[in-house]
Amino acid sequence: SIVSIHFGSKKDSDFVGTGVVIDGKGHIVTIKRFLSDYNIWVETDKGEKLDAELLGVDSETGVAVIKVKESLKPVKFCNPKDLAPGDLLFIVGNSFGLKNGISISVFSGRRDDDDFLQLGNSVLPGNSGAGVFNSNGKLAGIVSFTLGTSIFYGAPEIKSLLKKEFRIRVSPKLEVSRGMDGPGVVLPQNRMMELANEIIKYGKIERGWLGVFIKEESGEIIVSDLVDDGPAEKYGIKKGDIIIKYNKKDVQDIQSFIKTVKETKPGRKVQIA
Template identity: 30%
Template structure:
């Protein structure tokens, strides 16, 4: 017998079968599970690349600072009992609100993002932290811009750089009407990184903006968004002309800049709309063009001097325009010239509509206020008026706009005669009001208003006084009837009523076409 080994026929058949099977599987396009790679590859999505703000933020951040404000004002009690919110003491609020307001203080006035009460006020020493906000350098020698409402109550100011370096600053000037202020850091050996103003006339709705600031005292926080709208009037003053942005802005961002993609300042954060106190994506910024001119004045003079006309004005609605025979609802209706003001001295009267200044048309009261404020005190301007159905003009030597606190005290008290006139009531059914002669004999007191009438819709209330109709004084109901009849004969469908209220005088156009 031979010693040669015989091949294992079974194994050979299995190997042959396996190879044949693999060949069949490969030809069929399938791979057994046992041949799957042991390690799967990481997910790698080739998505479109979104532009980064990192280079922009790196460049501008050294110019943006946090501002700490100190004062010797009396510190609130530990339990916050001196605060109130919607008429409720702090200890009456729900626990979440109570904790929030104890930490951060009560909300700033006027819906603003500040002044932001410092969360950790000192308990000892004369000067205590009272507010904090944001700001930015506009020159290498240390001039920086912030909000007036951030620094207005302060006596000492500390500027904190993005690297944590602190400098003392002094107040150069502030302007309440535009909510701007300028501080100065004196550091002769230091050249500060600073930023320039953008040309906001070239900014469009939808453009990117990047906000850098100090929300809730965190410092160096960056948010982004777009320009949402221009020309927003939020009722904070006669020069409201804000840029609306949707970048998240919170308490402490006040005074901080909004940059375009070139690193230029488009606007300065000054207010937020927020039912909750936090960002809801609606913030308001002072336009760069406004800020630039005001800041230059503050640096030069420490204050802003504006021209002053001295008249109370209101918008010209379509109804008012029709009642006065104006073709367009434009201009500013003079509700009352202030006694001794430049406007009164020049002959501007109640019921006049200011239609132009130096030949430039006036769109509305806000436009007029900005135009007059743009002139230096002492400038003579040509004011175009619409009076008694015709155009005329007067020359006005503008005065110096009084400080806001002085303007608030200019309201004159209305004297009343001790001799009461007849109290016979007469109904003016067409207008939906009932009147009687005023006790001082000047005008007609409203004694009843039909709540379904145009008069009620226009805000007329019991106790208010009608002093004139179509710029003619009235003392009895018959006077109103005669004036309305004259207006009807002239083809008018509305009459202009001057209404005296506790808050001053205003004009209302009421329909007279019926009856």
């Protein structure tokens, strides 16, 4: 299910964004933008106001996990890799204070540099952390950020689909609302769950670090400098070295190399050539 997230007094609070219930243990994932860890509470689609605790935040992606004591119905997941450009996606969030408001976009494709999913249009304000579902009502990911006009659809031709998969009645009148500039970017649910599970277990996300400064020249990744006493310096990497392989795999470009290093668990030994 989808919840709205607030902080402060339940009588006079600040609305922050949208959260997605990921299991039956009260864990909720959202994107922290202006989320305070002071007096967080959530409101369900039934109007229940529940106290919540902030478990942790990933500073890089903005993924945050909060927890309520009550058991809420979790969403069902789809495989984001099954999405094809042009597929309809349904963004379920709490924009403009509308509980479980639905806007529709299309899947544009995957971003090459970070594997995020890109929408064909922007998202409405208040939909940070909103669930992005496929046409079967299964979660593909959550709204992460906006790079636009968003449209809130109530067209008759999709009324039956929304009623069947999301159990939401939609006015037959088409309503149009402007969104934030730039297309919406979605964190895939599989990556979201990896981060969420680590936050639930450890309270934070730990990423790999080599202690090198690198640059790309003529397609080669070159070490331009080293951090004193960093892992790279300790194991003999020198300024001017060309990095060809990381853990026996060819290094393609700077972005993919940085991504691979960050995804390596701290303390793990790797081979660099």
